[in-house]
Amino acid sequence: MVKLAEHKSRTEHNAIETARLPDKAYIPLNQHIGKICNKVEVNPGDTVLRGQRLAGSDGNVFAPVHASISGKVAGIQNWFHPLMGKSRAIVIENDGNDTPVPMSLRPQAEINALTPDQIRAIIFEAGIVGMGGASFPTHIKLNPPKPVDTLIINGCECEPYLTGDYRLMVERTKEIILGMKLVAKCLGVKNIYIAVEDNKPEAIKAFEILSGAVPADKQSGADTQYSVRTLKSLYPQGGEKQLIKNVLGKEIPRGRLPFDTGVVVQNVATFFAVYEAVYKMKPLYERVVTVTGSCLSNPQNLLVRIGTPIKQLVEFCGPLKNPPAKIIFGGPMMGIAKSSDLVPVIKSTTGIVLFTKEETGIKEEEFCIRCGACVKECPAGLMPCLINTASEKGFWAHAKANGCLDCIECGICSYVCPANRRIVQSIRRAKMEAMKL
Numbered sequence: 001m002v003k004l005a006e007h008k009s010r011t012e013h014n015a016i017e018t019a020r021l022p023d024k025a026y027i028p029l030n031q032h033i034g035k036i037c038n039k040v041e042v043n044p045g046d047t048v049l050r051g052q053r054l055a056g057s058d059g060n061v062f063a064p065v066h067a068s069i070s071g072k073v074a075g076i077q078n079w080f081h082p083l084m085g086k087s088r089a090i091v092i093e094n095d096g097n098d099t100p101v102p103m104s105l106r107p108q109a110e111i112n113a114l115t116p117d118q119i120r121a122i123i124f125e126a127g128i129v130g131m132g133g134a135s136f137p138t139h140i141k142l143n144p145p146k147p148v149d150t151l152i153i154n155g156c157e158c159e160p161y162l163t164g165d166y167r168l169m170v171e172r173t174k175e176i177i178l179g180m181k182l183v184a185k186c187l188g189v190k191n192i193y194i195a196v197e198d199n200k201p202e203a204i205k206a207f208e209i210l211s212g213a214v215p216a217d218k219q220s221g222a223d224t225q226y227s228v229r230t231l232k233s234l235y236p237q238g239g240e241k242q243l244i245k246n247v248l249g250k251e252i253p254r255g256r257l258p259f260d261t262g263v264v265v266q267n268v269a270t271f272f273a274v275y276e277a278v279y280k281m282k283p284l285y286e287r288v289v290t291v292t293g294s295c296l297s298n299p300q301n302l303l304v305r306i307g308t309p310i311k312q313l314v315e316f317c318g319p320l321k322n323p324p325a326k327i328i329f330g331g332p333m334m335g336i337a338k339s340s341d342l343v344p345v346i347k348s349t350t351g352i353v354l355f356t357k358e359e360t361g362i363k364e365e366e367f368c369i370r371c372g373a374c375v376k377e378c379p380a381g382l383m384p385c386l387i388n389t390a391s392e393k394g395f396w397a398h399a400k401a402n403g404c405l406d407c408i409e410c411g412i413c414s415y416v417c418p419a420n421r422r423i424v425q426s427i428r429r430a431k432m433e434a435m436k437l
């Protein structure tokens, strides 16, 4: 793991603000790992309400999508997508009323009586996916094929520019803990670790006070135990396998998943979404996004409706001080550069970072000098230089044999490479191709 220069001070003390509603929301039908929502439940011209379900799928692995504003369905068309270039999207024209579907507080007695299956059903209907960037449907993750005994709440947010999770942990601690208890009930786990990096002292304090956490050395093992774990702020501390290793001392072998060692890891924003779905009957149609970068005069942590084009968020955080040369969806380490500002926010969008020309620091790619730096630093134990070469030559089977599917796309290999090799981009390509083999 590496220590990165932090750029969180622009937004880490800014409380979450609500972004202006979009004039048009573009709701992609594919915002999750799994099958696209091919069963569209509305037609052009229909009136829809905020929170109304718009589409599901005939597949097994998916999360339904919902309207994020009220208005009229203007069309169903190909539109920009932050991860896929373009994808089918439902376009909603804002009617300015923001009329919701009926949502109300669920009575506490009813919440207490919910079974794990009922909690998973609510999470599914709310369309919740992993909101730290992974976007795997949460109801499936909470129904692992093997018994698990440990839940880790991932509050690391190790990307150097992002602060949305931090603000959520400070401002919505109680709600995250309530979501955490529901998830623990779903999984039937007794060991719960809240993992936060040491650069977020306010969040650590809030969790220690409100969760009733018991220090690890004082746990009796008799009942559900909460424990706050403070971790060094290193990158990529928030990667699932790194987190499990640093919290529990367990290694997840290549090709295995956390549940193989009895562990489930979820991001803090996902717990908050679970809380809202169960307690407030609210589907996932908005999320906190950090909009930042030195180009902006007013960088912020914004509560944003899904489907809002980034152009509108940039205007909201403006005026621009410098023209952006590069827009990154997500953080600079794991995010993806986008050329259009019409790309909409989706459920897994953690941040939007605008870089000036000077900050992009794009350098010419040179030949690999076999220095081994990428191999030494890869947290997944891979040989990135080999996968990079295989990918460039289109040797997908070779890339797969060298473990490209275990790459967590952390970007460290590119970051440390003295030859400026675009390693992570080529590994992303290899992963897509290797999955087809």
Ligand code: SF4
Binding pocket: 377, 378, 379, 380, 381, 382, 383, 384, 406, 407, 408, 409, 410, 411, 412, 413, 414, 423, 424, 427
């Ligand atoms: S190969 Fe993947 S996991 Fe390893 S450093 Fe590069 S991006 Fe990170």
Ligand code: SF4
Binding pocket: 367, 368, 369, 370, 371, 372, 373, 374, 375, 384, 385, 388, 413, 416, 417, 418, 419, 420, 421, 423
């Ligand atoms: S860090 Fe760059 S130059 Fe060094 S071995 Fe890896 S790819 Fe080659």
